Each structure stands twice: as structure tokens, then as C-alpha cells.
Amino acid sequence: MLKIGIYDRYLNTLGGGERYSCKMAEILSKKMHASVDMVTDIYSSLDDVSKRLNLDLSMVNLKIFPFLSEEYASKITQNYDIFINATYLSSLPASAAYNIYLCYFPTPFDSDFKFIHRFLLMFFRLPAVWLFKTAGKMIESSSFLEVKEGLYDVKRFMLKRGSWSSGRILLKVKDFGFKNIYFGKINLGFKNPYSSKIQDMKVTVKVFSAGKEISGSDRANNSNIERYGNLFFEKKFNLQSQEKINLEIPLNTQKGNFILITSDTFIPSQMSNEALDSRVLGVVLYDNNRSNIFRKMTLKILGFIPLFLITYPSKLKFLSTYQEILSISEYSKFWVKKLWARESTLLFPPVDTESFYSKKKEKIILSVGRFFPEHHNKKQLELAKVFIELFTQYPEIMKGYELVLAGGLENKKTHLEYIDKIREISEGYPVKIMLNISWNDLKDIFAKAQIFWHAAGIGEDEKKHPEKFEHFGITTVEAMAAGCIPIVINKGGQKEIIKEGINGFKFENFSELKEKTIMIIKNPQKTEEVRINTVKDSKLFSNEVFEKNLLEIINKAKDAII
Numbered sequence: 001m002l003k004i005g006i007y008d009r010y011l012n013t014l015g016g017g018e019r020y021s022c023k024m025a026e027i028l029s030k031k032m033h034a035s036v037d038m039v040t041d042i043y044s045s046l047d048d049v050s051k052r053l054n055l056d057l058s059m060v061n062l063k064i065f066p067f068l069s070e071e072y073a074s075k076i077t078q079n080y081d082i083f084i085n086a087t088y089l090s091s092l093p094a095s096a097a098y099n100i101y102l103c104y105f106p107t108p109f110d111s112d113f114k115f116i117h118r119f120l121l122m123f124f125r126l127p128a129v130w131l132f133k134t135a136g137k138m139i140e141s142s143s144f145l146e147v148k149e150g151l152y153d154v155k156r157f158m159l160k161r162g163s164w165s166s167g168r169i170l171l172k173v174k175d176f177g178f179k180n181i182y183f184g185k186i187n188l189g190f191k192n193p194y195s196s197k198i199q200d201m202k203v204t205v206k207v208f209s210a211g212k213e214i215s216g217s218d219r220a221n222n223s224n225i226e227r228y229g230n231l232f233f234e235k236k237f238n239l240q241s242q243e244k245i246n247l248e249i250p251l252n253t254q255k256g257n258f259i260l261i262t263s264d265t266f267i268p269s270q271m272s273n274e275a276l277d278s279r280v281l282g283v284v285l286y287d288n289n290r291s292n293i294f295r296k297m298t299l300k301i302l303g304f305i306p307l308f309l310i311t312y313p314s315k316l317k318f319l320s321t322y323q324e325i326l327s328i329s330e331y332s333k334f335w336v337k338k339l340w341a342r343e344s345t346l347l348f349p350p351v352d353t354e355s356f357y358s359k360k361k362e363k364i365i366l367s368v369g370r371f372f373p374e375h376h377n378k379k380q381l382e383l384a385k386v387f388i389e390l391f392t393q394y395p396e397i398m399k400g401y402e403l404v405l406a407g408g409l410e411n412k413k414t415h416l417e418y419i420d421k422i423r424e425i426s427e428g429y430p431v432k433i434m435l436n437i438s439w440n441d442l443k444d445i446f447a448k449a450q451i452f453w454h455a456a457g458i459g460e461d462e463k464k465h466p467e468k469f470e471h472f473g474i475t476t477v478e479a480m481a482a483g484c485i486p487i488v489i490n491k492g493g494q495k496e497i498i499k500e501g502i503n504g505f506k507f508e509n510f511s512e513l514k515e516k517t518i519m520i521i522k523n524p525q526k527t528e529e530v531r532i533n534t535v536k537d538s539k540l541f542s543n544e545v546f547e548k549n550l551l552e553i554i555n556k557a558k559d560a561i562i
Contacts, residue, residue, distance in 0.1 A: 167282030189286030
């Protein structure tokens with residue numbers, strides 16, 4: 001069976017890039033019947049990802065990948081026939097039989113750096129790299145455990161610091177000689193932090209001995225065997241608030257071991273109006289296995305080193321490990337050639353056009369995108385200002401209209417401050433902000449919206465900072481599929497989607513955006529043909545088209561391996 005790994009470090013953000021990578025996983029697991037791993041470094045429930053992104057990842061596995069060094073990366077990626085790096089701004093080298101780099105845009109790796117980042121990079125990069133390489137070898141030689149699922153920050157766990165769990169943790173004990181494990185036992189620490197508000201947290205630890213996961217058919221033929229083998233050890237205990245204990249867990253030295261840990265859980269956002277963390281959290285886990293003083297000191301220091309010092313590529317050496325680069329638009333393809341001197345294969349992102357529908361259009365102008373002020377932000381603040389100007393200048397024409405700004409929001413200080421600015425200037429005007437809404441709610445607002453705005457990159461210099469423009473425009477295509485008339489910036493990947501006056505409109509500046517918005521509102525009958533064309537042309541970027549093109553690329557890669 002073909003083994004494929006797809007690396008998406010930002011899986012938990014559930015953005016457009018994540019739908020791209022996960023749609024790849026869905027297609028390759030179902031259509032090619034390949035064994036597909038979604039590889040990431042922060043735990044995310046694939047069931048939740050499937051629901052939020054309207055996908056079926058039931059045949060996809062989750063693999064937690066704590067990137068600590070190039071050597072460690074090599075150990076992980078070399079196990080795949082095909083490895084696809086779908087992580088934005090990744091410099092991860094790959095060692096599979098065939099390696100593909102999905103490039104959303106060849107953004108300079110220091111594009112968001114501030115003075116402090118550049119200072120640290122100049123004076124501390126070399127010692128940090130040396131220390132990480134040394135630590136990587138230590139961890140590889142001394143760690144008995146492989147995290148299969150259930151820890152949100154695997155790096156912290158590997159550095160012997162506490163890591164929140166999801167309430168269900170699965171660990172595999174590495175089978176490389178049990179003489180190295182002290183008397184056939186392993187030590188783990190468990191803590192019930194005060195922040196859980198659980199006064200009496202129930203925890204269960206089970207050890208299964210099998211060496212590998214047991215298939216469903218084998219389990220059916222043996223009623224005594226579970227997914228991870230025969231139950232070898234079980235321990236149940238309760239943790240009081242703030243209590244931390246160390247548990248010595250026996251192992252079966254004759255067979256491989258899986259350790260399954262379950263606990264009571266809580267959701268911070270449901271406990272406090274101020275908390276935005278919506279994760280399901282359980283017991284905090286520590287690796288308490290013995291290590292010498294030098295190793296402990298090294299790991300402690302390592303925990304304070306910013307990861308960008310390790311991953312920042314001073315040269316583009318990592319690209320030489322990839323046989324093929326995929327670009328998501330002609331715009332990205334042009335800049336890959338210009339900035340990286342590499343040819344690339346065009347593979348437009350998959351848009352779930354068949355899921356969208358149109359209702360009776362209401363007086364809604366819609367803009368969709370994550371809320372953040374940095375890098376290629378979606379310019380929601382500027383769009384709110386434009387709408388307020390329209391509302392003030394043309395009160396009769398704009399009567400009854402509202403601006404809806406929908407998108408995801410992370411619990412980061414700068415992101416929250418950005419939202420506050422939009423709310424502040426919009427007070428007293430019909431501007432509605434919809435945060436972290438469900439897939440169904442998003443489709444519904446698309447269905448009702450009359451006009452769609454997209455302004456990412458406005459006010460930026462395309463020659464100096466091409467990365468700040470929309471690299472493709474998934475939300476634009478979604479709007480088209482729902483019968484919204486798009487008015488988008490005439491820059492970046494948007495130019496490949498919109499044909500002026502045929503399936504939408506383009507603008508060079510905010511004055512032109514206002515003019516074309518008023519024109520559409522005043523002439524609904526004249527623009528009806530445009531609305532019909534938007535729906536028709538959205539099919540050019542459908543899931544079906546993406547699947548056909550992806551399978552062609554992967555089959556060529558498969559042939560190259562053989």
C-alpha cells in the first residue's frame with residue numbers, strides 16, 4: 001500500500017490552506033486507497049477538522065510531529081513513499097522516496113520579522129542550531145516514547161515539561177531493547193492544574209501489549225483483544241486540584257507496548273467569558289524518566305530558545321530535497337520562478353462549490369477571511385471604513401444595507417486588538433462581525449449576501465511585497481458559487497478568477513470599489529447576467545477538477561518511485 005504523509009503544521013487554525021491539505025488527504029485515502037497520515041505538531045481532532053471543513057477524514061491517520069532538528073525530520077519523512085509539505089513558510093527538509101512542496105507563495109522567511117527577531121538571528125542562530133542538533137540526538141537516543149495522539153504540545157513533553165492532553169493520550173513505547181528501560185518500567189507524571197476547576201479528576205492508565213495496532217477483523221475473531229492488544233496493566237486514580245503525582249508503569253518486555261491514558265476533561269471557554277480557548281483539555285502529562293544532569297540542563301535551556309532560530313533557512317537548501325513544487329495560482333508560479341529559480345506545477349486549490357447555494361438576496365455586503373493585522377491580512381478595518389463612507393455619502397441608496405465581516409479569530413493579543421479597532425470605528429453603523437462561525441452558518445450568509453468584497457493587498461507595493469496580496473482567492477470562488485457578485489482587488493491571484501464585467505468586477509483603489517458597489521446596487525437587472533456567470537465559472541475550481549488534477553500528479557510521482 002502506498003504510504004503518504006501530508007505535513008500541515010497549522011492544522012488547528014482551520015484556514016484555507018488547511019482545507020487544501022486535508023482535501024488532499026481525503027482524496028488520496030479514498031480514491032487511491034493509500035495509507036495517509038496528516039502530520040502536525042499540535043494535536044487536533046480529525047473529527048472536528050472534518051466537521052469544520054466539510055470533509056471526510058475517516059480513513060486518514062493523525063501523526064504528531066515535533067520538529068526539533070533536521071535529523072529528526074529525516075527520521076520521520078523517510079518512512080513515506082510520498083511526502084507532501086503543505087505548511088506555509090516551511091523550510092523542513094524531506095527524505096521520502098518522492099517529495100512534494102506545496103507553495104502557497106514563496107514568501108521571504110523574514111517577512112514578519114521585527115528588530116528583535118533580526119538581532120537574535122544575527123547573534124544567536126549558530127549556537128541555537130548546535131544546541132538543537134545536540135538535543136535532537138539526545139532525545140532520539142534517550143526517549144522511550146512516541147506520542148501517537150492526545151497531546152497538544154508534543155515539544156514541551158519531549159523537553160520534559162508538562163503538556164495539556166485532550167483527555168485521551170496514546171503513547172507507543174519504542175521497541176529498541178527493553179534493557180535500556182529501567183527494570184521494565186517507565187515513569188510518567190500527572191497533574192491536575194488549578195485552572196481545570198476539577199476538584200477530583202479521574203485518570204485511568206492502561207498498558208496493552210501487541211507491538212502493533214490490531215486490525216478490526218483480528219479483534220472480531222478474539223473477544224479478549226482490544227485495538228492495541230491484550231490488556232497488560234491497568235491503574236485508576238484520582239487527582240485533587242493542583243495535585244501532581246509520579247506513576248511507575250510496568251511494561252511487557254516480551255512484546256511492544258501501547259499506553260492509553262484517559263481523564264476527565266474541561267473546556268476553558270465554557271468556564272469563563274474571558275477565556276477564548278475552546279479546546280477540550282484533560283490531565284497534564286510529564287515524562288519523568290531519568291536523565292543525567294547535563295541532559296536535563298540542555299533540555300531546560302532548549303525550551304526557552306525561539307524555534308524560528310532553528311527553522312530559519314539562511315539559504316534555500318531545503319528545496320533541493322523536493323522533486324516537485326506545486327503552486328496554487330499562476331501568480332504564485334511566477335514568483336516561485338522569480339524568487340526560487342524553480343519551475344512548479346499549477347494545482348488550483350479545491351473549492352467546495354457544490355456545497356454552496358443561493359437564497360433570495362438580501363441587502364448584505366460580505367467579506368470573509370481570518371482576522372489578523374500582520375502580513376497578508378484581509379483589510380477588514382479598511383473595508384469597514386469604506387462601508388461607513390458609503391453609508392454616509394449615499395444614505396438613500398445604502399438604506400437597509402449592512403456589512404458582514406466573517407472569519408476566524410485566534411486568541412492572540414494583536415488579533416484581539418485588531419477586532420477591537422474594527423468594532424470601535426463601526427459603532428453606530430450596520431457593521432456585523434461574525435467570529436469562528438460554523439461551516440453551515442458561513443454557507444448561509446454567503447447564500448443571502450448580494451455583494452462580496454475582497455481587498456487583501458490594497459495599499460501595498462506588489463513589486464516589493466508580493467506576498468501581501470491574495471495568492472489565489474478561495475473565498476472569492478465560494479462567493480461566486482453562492483451567487484454573490486464579487487468586487488475584488490485587481491492584484492495577485494484574484495486576476496485569474498474574475499473577468500471584468502462578465503463574472504464580477506475588479507478595482508484598483510477604494511474610490512473604484514465604492515463606484516462599482518453603488519453601480520451594482522442601482523442596477524440589479526443589468527448585473528443579473530454577471531451573477532449567473534459567477535455561479536457557472538466557480539465550477540472551474542471545484543473539488544471534482546481538483547481531484548482529477550491531484551490524482552494525475554500523484555500517479556506521476558508514484559511512477560517515478562517505481
